[in-house]
Amino acid sequence: MENEQTKNRKDGRIVLMALIAFFVVFASVDAYFVYKALSTHTGVVVEHAYEVGLNYNDIIEQAQQHESSSAN
Numbered sequence: 001m002e003n004e005q006t007k008n009r010k011d012g013r014i015v016l017m018a019l020i021a022f023f024v025v026f027a028s029v030d031a032y033f034v035y036k037a038l039s040t041h042t043g044v045v046v047e048h049a050y051e052v053g054l055n056y057n058d059i060i061e062q063a064q065q066h067e068s069s070s071a072n
Helices: 001-039 048-055 055-070
Strands: none
Touching: 048 055
């Protein structure tokens, strides 16, 4: 009887340690990805992208005018 309780206790500890190890690895990988996302390229290609987007049709029109004037 004592031997079976000791075995069950050891099995329970193994399961607990495996569960804790899983979450530690998961949190570590997640923290690494957050660090890399915050410390690498910001993704900003153009300053004031919203304003550029609002004026996109004007930019295309200016490019077409420039293209037609340089072709002459």
